[in-house]
Amino acid sequence: MAKPIMISNELYEQLKKMKKDRSFTNLIKSKIQPKTNSDSILKKFYGKIPNFNDTYLKKLDKEWEKWTI
DSSP states (O other): OOOOOOOOHHHHHHHHHHHTTSOHHHHHHHHHSOOOHHHHHHHHHHTTSTTOSHHHHHHHHHHHHTOOO
């Protein structure tokens, strides 16, 4: 269930510029959910590869889960 919140006009304008084609909910979630180190390292390392995105990372995560030590 959605809940209304009040924010300043200044913050609203900043969020509106940042959200692009995402919803405000998804934008806020992306900013408050902690990123794992592996995600940030992979994005920096692979970020320049064409078609590299979160879907690609999810596929990698599934494969990594299969590995055991």
